[in-house]
Amino acid sequence: MTRMNRRGFLASSAGLVIGMTLPIAARAQSGAALAFQGDGTEGAFAPNSFVRVAPDDTVTVMIKHIEFGQGPYTGLSTLVAEEMDADWSQMRAEAAPADPVYKNLAFGMQGTGGSTAMANSYMQMRKAGAAARAMLVAAAAEEWGVPASEISVSKGVISHRDKSSGFGALAEKAAQQTPPEDPAVKSADQFVLIGQDLPKLDTEAKSNGTAIFSMDVYRDGMLTVVVAHPPKFGATVASFDATAALEVPGVEAVHQVSQGVAVYASSTYAAVKGRHALKVEWDESGAETRSSEAIYQAFSEAAAEGGQDAEVIGEGTAGIDGAAQVIEAEFRFPYLAHAPMEPLDGVLEYAEDRAEVWMGSQFPALDLPAVATTLGFDPANVRVNVMLAGGSFGRRAQDTAHFANELAEVAKAAGPGTYKLVWTREDDLHGGYYRPLTVHRMRAGLAGDGTLTGWEDVVANQSIMSGGPMAQMMQDGMDPTSYEGSTKMPYDIAHARTGWAQMESPVPVLWWRSVGHTHTGYATEVFLDMVLEAQGKDPVQGRLDLLKSDKSRDRGVLRKVAEMAGWDGTKVKGEKAYGVALHESFETYVAQIAEVSEVDGMPKVHRVWCAVDCGVAVNPNVIRAQMEGGIGFGLGTVLFDEITLGEGGAVQQSNFDTYRMLRINEMPEVMVEIIPSDADPTGVGEPGVPPIGPAVANAWRALTGEPVTTLPFAKKYGA
Structure with missing residues (x-):
């Protein structure tokens, strides 16, 4: 069993799931969800969903924006909780996988950047929460035989006179209700949670070590890979000699990829040591050979014109x-590097007919097709799990999907298996x-x-x-x-x-x-x-x-x-x-x-x-x-x-x-x-x-x- 499974990664529960985009076109969802596939839980729902209510009253919000410290887990969950009239203690957040339903409404595709997470999601997530509340109230009205207009909701409790219920007990019945097409949302004077200093939902896990980042992902049989990149930008591999690298204990293979030369090993230490032993000749005919001062001079002359x-x-x-x-x-x-505390890294499980990726993807809409194209798969056969990331500052927002391409290339070069590609701090600062x-x-x-x-x-x-x-x-x-x-x-x-x-x-x-x-x-x-x-x-x-x-x-x-x-x-x-x-x-x-x-x-x-x-x-x-x-x-x-x-x-x-x-x-x-x-x-x-x-x-x-x-x-x- 992998470390991720031991920590309950991708665990879910039966209950009510609300899925919607803007404009609102919500439908009750049922069936096995790709987002939660393989965990053995009954009653999971389709992945194009933002709100999930479990029998234990917890409300999980699927967050379409990567969390690397800027707060979308907390901010977007606040919007849902506000409109559901949930109690903050019952709120949970999970990263949404790569899927078009989770597109950034400002970009037209799934991605995080430009400080748009809250701006593009504000009404979308409020509407999702309002729809969930309306369906829970409708379920309570049907269960108790009373008018929905007489039912109140406060701090996660649905009430009518002497009757009350948590969300979970009504979740299954609520899933059978017809979602409202355009649910009403609160006016600002009705806000209970919006505007409050709520504790962040990811703080505890990040403090006690249970949070899972890409660097924490270990899969059975996994090889760790590092790539020898050119020492100058624009240079390419002319030739290489892997003899000494293959003699390093733990090194299992060396392959050339378009980004450089990849070393595969049983551990990061062995992979890095193997890379040090590589002998690579570089073709610098297309490389940048100017110094910073020479570049400044050229740019200064252009500005003067x-x-x-x-x-x-x-x-x-x-x-x-x-x-x-x-x-x-x-x-x-x-030039400035982003230098996030967690450099670029990711894991890819590569089979004959499918691939699954775990990485801190800032642009899943670009990373998924990049992996699919490199491996020659239909995008439907590739899954990208968006992980927590230890910072980014824009480094993971790659319009060229260069890291996803590199990850797919090292897998393709070695054949079916599981590979973890790691950039060291030096790779990060040298990597452009x-x-x-x-x-x-x-x-x-x-x-x-x-x-x-x-x-x-x-x-x-x-x-x-x-x-x-x-x-x-x-x-x-x-x-x-x-x-x-x-x-x-x-x-x-x-x-x-x-x-x-x-x-x-x-x-x-x-x-x-x-x-x-x-x-x-x-x-x-x-x-x-x-x-x-x-x-x-x-x-x-x-x-x-x-x-x-x-x-x-x-x-x-x-x-x-x-x-x-x-x-x-x-x-x-x-x-x-x-x-x-x-x-x-x-x-x-x-x-x-x-x-x-x-x-x-x-x-x-x-x-x-x-x-x-x-x-x-x-x-x-x-x-x-x-x-x-x-x-x-x-x-x-x-x-x-x-x-x-x-x-x-x-x-x-x-x-x-x-x-x-x-x-x-x-x-x-x-x-x-x-x-x-x-x-x-x-x-x-x-x-x-x-x-x-x-x-x-x-x-x-x-x-x-x-x-x-x-x-x-x-x-x-x-x-």
Whole structure:
């Protein structure tokens, strides 16, 4: 028996299952569910279901978005529990397998990203819970012979005068009811659970070690596989000699795959040791051989040429040409790795006619067909089990499904069996799919009286979407994720232009937590601070004065954060300085103020105040946690992190000794305030990241007089 089965993985119970999509077209489901196939439980239902009620009163919500710490297990279950009038103690969450019914309504396919989990599911999951409640009430009315209108539900108990029942006792009868086509949902003043600090559903299992991640999956007869990837991006295998590798105890096979050379062994240790013994000759004729500095230079030259128009307001750069004063700056942002605590890994059971996969899949809709195509199977014969993942930050959101392809290739090369593909930390940092290296060329014009007359931001970087399945989302050949945040700014600037220069390199790039906003937020807010200083304006009031009249939510978070920090316009108080930044991403509005001093030549961030407007606060505890985590993540990045290519193009970082994480003593005290709102909820997994860098940089410039235009800080100020 496998470890997963010993822990009851995929266990289910008989009862009521509700399945629906938007628009609502629910049907009562019955029969053996693929999602729970093979556990021997009677009464399971079809997998296109979001709500399952078991005889023991537990309510399990099938979560269509991967859980890697950002909170969909808790947030989406809260929506169902609210509309069912369930008690929080009876709620459970399970990852939905790869299946089209679980599509992200924002993407049109199953996947997690863009901080869309809550936004696309808000009404869908509420309707699912409301339908379940209506069917349970109908069952109770039939059982007791009373009008449904006289029945009440509270904290998981269905009542009518002297009669009461839990959900479980009525589940089987409820399954026979006709689901409502469009069940009514509560008004905001009726909420009991939404807006409350509910404990996260996955905390206990992650704390006591019972949570199952892909790395925890062990199957009988499984071989562990590591792949020797090229040392330079774009290189390929010319030849290899596996003689020494096959002599390592535990190594059972070596096969070439399109990604490199795979070593199969009885343990991870043996596989890694076998890989070290491999002799591989690489063909570097198509490889990236430039250094980071050479790439920066090429990107800088392209930015200086102006790129293509991404957005033109008014007369574009006319407000700069001939201005009394022109302010200029070039910002440089390095390649960044995602570096999740659990690197890429997955397990594939490969039989003659079918395959089953266990992995932390962020895009199951792409990973499943990739496995099927590589193995030559009909997609109906492939199952992808979406596992808990130890972080991602975008690393598992692969439009090319490169890891799923690699997993399938190592299985196909060796033949039927069970294989666990593991990327080590070094594989992760050397493996590419980074945040794109980016250059911003900024200009602003000021009239003689200090009025801002023009603004230009030219962005040069690689496109993430170009050349892959997501290319269809490009707009007239432009990739909006490359410059998002530089366009549609909230500030009222009469004449402005954003340009984009698409650059090319064999270095593969990928979405990174907050995508384009991670660099545009920094460039625009640091440069704006420089402009406001040249105008002699207060950083907070200057931003407020510039905000367009319809930007009340931007204005709300900026005023709130100023109130939280006691902002009085004094940027330096003794040995500490204060910087502010405002940025909207993924329709969530965030403003932050950072308190910074200088310690050993580097910024020491003591406190951060953060105001966030994300619409309805479904679970404030999760929102605060995501703001705090985003601040820590973004702070460590701007202070320390970069992936660099040395002369010849090889990556110079290999582990956390050379790709430094923020340490616990460096994490500032964080105060978060959530703006009350009745707008539909938006995401919080990413929007906390963009403002922290510019807030720190603006405080640092106030303290030292030095603008930081090349990241990370440690590049200039570190030991």
